[in-house]
Amino acid sequence: MFPHQLQRLIPRKLHPILGDVYNRSRGYLHRLISRGNEVTCPCCKHRFRRFLAHGHPYPILAEMQMVGGGYRLNAECAWCGSLxxxxxxxxxxxxxxxxxxxxxxxxxxxxxxxxxxxxxxxxxxxxxxxxxxxxxxxxxxxxxxxxxxxxxxxxxxxxxxxxxxxxxxxxxxxxxxxxxxxxxxxxxxxxxxxxxxxxxxxxxxxxxxxxxxxxxxxxxxxxxxxxxxxxxxxxxxxxxxxxxxxxxxxxxxxxxxxxxxx
Ligand SMILES: [Zn+2]
Missing domain, CATH: 3.40.50.150 (Vaccinia Virus protein VP39)
Structure with a gap:
C-alpha cells in the first residue's frame, strides 16, 4: 500500500486501485535495483535479491525485540506488498x-x-x-x-x-x-x-x-x-x-x- 501521508488525502474507495498502481511502479523499480533470485514472494511469485525494509522505528519496538513489528530489513515485497x-x-x-x-x-x-x-x-x-x-x-x-x-x-x-x-x-x-x-x-x-x-x-x-x-x-x-x-x-x-x-x-x-x- 502507498504511504500513509498520501492515504489521508485520497478517498478510501480508491485506495485498492491506487495501491496497485503504486506497488506496480515500485515493483518495476525494485526489480531493476534489486535484481536477483535470493528471495521469492509466494503470493505474487516475483523474485528479488531482497525484500524492502518495513516497519516503524519506535524505540519500544526495538527494545521489546518485536516479532511482526518494528523496523526490519528484508520484509515487504515490492511487487504485491506482502509482509x-x-x-x-x-x-x-x-x-x-x-x-x-x-x-x-x-x-x-x-x-x-x-x-x-x-x-x-x-x-x-x-x-x-x-x-x-x-x-x-x-x-x-x-x-x-x-x-x-x-x-x-x-x-x-x-x-x-x-x-x-x-x-x-x-x-x-x-x-x-x-x-x-x-x-x-x-x-x-x-x-x-x-x-x-x-x-x-x-x-x-x-x-x-x-x-x-x-x-x-x-x-x-x-x-x-x-x-x-x-x-x-x-x-x-x-x-x-x-x-x-x-x-x-x-x-x-x-x-x-x-x-x-x-
Ligand atoms: Zn509479492
Missing part, C-alpha cells in the same frame, strides 16, 4: 492444503495478498473489518453477527492487539467456529516479555506510540499470548517453518503460525 506474516500464512495454507471449495471462511482485516488465494480456493468467502475497503462486511469482532459454529475456518491477523477486550473477541471467534474448525490468529508479540503489557490508562496516540509502539495498539503481547487463546477455549499449536523456507521466502526466523482449533 513476512502474510507470506508465512500463505505458505502454511498451501503446504497444509487447508483450503477446500465450499468451506465457509471468515477473513478479518483482509490482506490483499492472502485474499486472492482464499477467494480462488474457497467458494464461500467472507471478508470483514470495521473500515477496510477490501472487506465486504462491517464487523466488530467482540460482537460477531453470525450464529454459533457458522464458519469452518477464520483468519484474523494483527487485529487483537487493537481491541481493548481481546478475550471477548477471542471468545467470539471461538463461538462462530464449527467444532473441529481452525483459525490462524497472528499478532505482533515480544519474545522477551513474559506477561502481556497493557494499560487502559494509556489512550492518546502519542502515549500509545511510546508505550505500545503504534498509535492504535492497546497492548504488547508477551509469551502468554498462547495462554489467552487457550483461555478462550482454543486448542493451540505453534507451527514453525523450516530454515530453508524462512530464507527462501524472507520470513521472520522467530515467527510461528498461531494455529488453533475448536
Amino acid at each position: 513476512e506474516r502474510e507470506r508465512l500464512v500463505y505458505l502454511f495454507l498451501e503446504q497444509r492444503a487447508l483450503l477446500h471449495a465450499g468451506m465457509k471462511l471468515l477473513h478479518i482485516a483482509p490482506e490483499k495478498s492472502l485474499q486472492k488465494l482464499l477467494q480462488q480456493q474457497s467458494t464461500d468467502y467472507y471478508s470483514a473489518d470495521l473500515n477496510s475497503p477490501l472487506a465486504r462486511l462491517t464487523m466488530d469482532i467482540t460482537k460477531i453477527d453470525f450464529p454459533n459454529g457458522y464458519f469452518d475456518a477464520i483468519i484474523c491477523n494483527h487485529v487483537l492487539e487493537h481491541i481493548p477486550d481481546d478475550l471477548q473477541a477471542m471468545r467470539e471467534l471461538y463461538r462462530v467456529l464449527k467444532p473441529g474448525g481452525w483459525a490462524i490468529l497472528q499478532v505482533p508479540y515480544s519474545p522477551i516479555l513474559e506477561q502481556t503489557l497493557e494499560d487502559p490508562s494509556v489512550t492518546s496516540a502519542r502515549d500509545r506510540i511510546r508505550v505500545f509502539g503504534q498509535r492504535d495498539h492497546v497492548r504488547i503481547y508477551g509469551l502468554d499470548y498462547g495462554h489467552r487463546l487457550e483461555q478462550a477455549g482454543f486448542t493451540l499449536t505453534r507451527e514453525m517453518p523450516d530454515q530453508e523456507t524462512i530464507s527462501r521466502y524472507g520470513l521472520d526466523t522467530r515467527e510461528p503460525v498461531w494455529f488453533v482449533r475448536k
